[in-house]
Amino acid sequence: MPKGFNFTVEATDGRARAGTFTTPHGDIQTPVFAPVGTQGTVKGLTPQQLADLQTQLLLANTYHLYLRPGDRIIADLGGLHEFMSWDGPILTDSGGFQVFSLGEINQITEDGVQFQSHLDGSYHILTPEKSIEIQENLGADIIMCFDECPDPYDRKYNLDALERTHQWAVRCQKAHNSNHQALFGIVQGGIFPDLRIKSAQYISELDFPGNAIGGLSVGEKKTEMLEILDIVPEHLPKDKPRYLMGVGTPYDIVQSVARGIDIFDCVNPTRLARHKTAITRYGRINISNQIYSTDDRPLVEDCTCYACQHFSRAYLRHLVKSNELLAPVLLSIHNIHTMLELTSNIRARILKGEFQAFLSDYLSIYEANGDQQ
């Protein structure tokens, strides 16, 4: 572990783990869910509101911040923590996923990826070395190896891409100079168990301070994702945190913790909020529905979040119908609270040795509702 970092597993329950990941900006109690602040802001929320929600870890996107305002500007302004006024732990991705999903790819070579900005069409090249340089300029606590995230079903493409991702991991490790950032490796391999095992073994041997699983929740079936999650964590070091990138829903998180995952991030809570949708433990509510127009109950009866403690469904529906800015703000507060409360609750159950009971209760209620969101 780099200086200032430490990971301790405090309890296990089946394959589920409760741990503490120490970073230079504070401890993270795992399992943990990280809200996403793509452009250096969790859409609509102040850092004060995020702290009030007991947010432990934020994710920001290297691709977006590199293109605008630029990682050098952020470095000159004191780094990302200072820039966005967030004193807690931050994780940046490598930019790889966004280059492949948002940018217009011109060329992928062994060296890296040439792409056009989705903002202005300008040309850029992202290589493992460049990704690390950008992430060092941003200064997040946890940074990620530059990887390729191919179509999960295309075996031939996955074979080639996996080779590149592994070589790039080695190059990222060599390029990484800062001693206050933990560089995580990333396992790829699509829906193919043999490729996933090969990748997990390769990445594990590089002895990163943490390991991530990428390329899931990108279009494959839920059963296929769970099948991969049944295999991969077992091939990753037990004494390092395991991060499942871009996942997910309450259901995904419960199922993934059961398979040994410690860290999650997902845009869902804020994206759904902008689409008028509240996350509850067992399904979603579209608050624009007419049936809520005179409903004086909170979104979720026993929820302790600021939105549920102060506002009725009728008020939230009114905000949504009036296109008011406060609608996504309050729904984001509720949705993030729901995710953080879920992981905090899971952690408490693991520490008490009650996770297996929690899991079977959860799944039975969830499946009874017929909603796996």
Place this chain on the structure above:
Amino acid sequence: MPKGFNFTVEATDGRARAGTFTTPHGDIQTPVFAPVGTQGTVKGLTPQQLADLQTQLLLANTYHLYLRPGDRIIADLGGLHEFMSWDGPILTDSGGFQVFSLGEINQITEDGVQFQSHLDGSYHILTPEKSIEIQENLGADIIMCFDECPDPYDRKYNLDALERTHQWAVRCQKAHNSNHQALFGIVQGGIFPDLRIKSAQYISELDFPGNAIGGLSVGEKKTEMLEILDIVPEHLPKDKPRYLMGVGTPYDIVQSVARGIDIFDCVNPTRLARHKTAITRYGRINISNQIYSTDDRPLVEDCTCYACQHFSRAYLRHLVKSNELLAPVLLSIHNIHTMLELTSNIRARILKGEFQAFLSDYLSIYEANGDQQ
């Protein structure tokens, strides 16, 4: 004064007054600036953030809330305070101004105004009695007489409209039944001193618990507005609060307090925030300007607001350029803080007998900057 209301002038300095207006939802220290929550929400801000800003009074718009979600729904949900989760004093306007500025007017008669909704084209009739009924359903602490706001330069129209406004004031007073709301009268009369004096005398004689000046800052010249403000307050009762509707800028407020006004409201702080603009004591800043891209200073160096205490101009510019929701939120926090600090500062100076010195300092700095915004 109705039960639960009281107004005391604690100090005067020239024509400027510092007072306390007691309402059933708390005391208002005057001069006071009320942020506007048109649809039952100050755009983008939670009631917690408004309380942190030491907001004393909020304005909400009868026209908007009548059309959506409907005043009966709000009444059934416990009234506007409960609906928007704001425990402090609220003022609602009569709907008159919006009917004339937003609705499509079909007919103005002595009885009232027939108009079409700006939302769906549906037909509605607003009369003095209907306006009071809606405002009683909403349940604000301060409610307003239904009035007509004509072109300030059209003398003939103003003569007719003033007659209606005065008759409507009498009808509003008769229709007003609730004993926990203070109904304010409104003085009209365009830019014509004789009409304004006539109106102030007529409205004063009706002995409302407070009096407002409407129909200013609606397109007339600044000097014309100040000329009217030199005359009207002197013809209104000294022992009742005086409210200048829809005004204004820092300059307008300083000048109006100097002429005996106690209460202000304006959409400027939040509207300018949505247009990337920060209010400062002596002018405006458009934060999208390229010159701020690497500027590590806060919006205003000595400002104590949350935005200035935590974020650089460079970060705010980044938010604005990225169309992030947090941009109008932070700029609204700064802008509202600026207005509330200004009125609080003015009040402190009046209490110390230093307002005349403050006024001449303010005007000399303001005029040196050549910016009367």
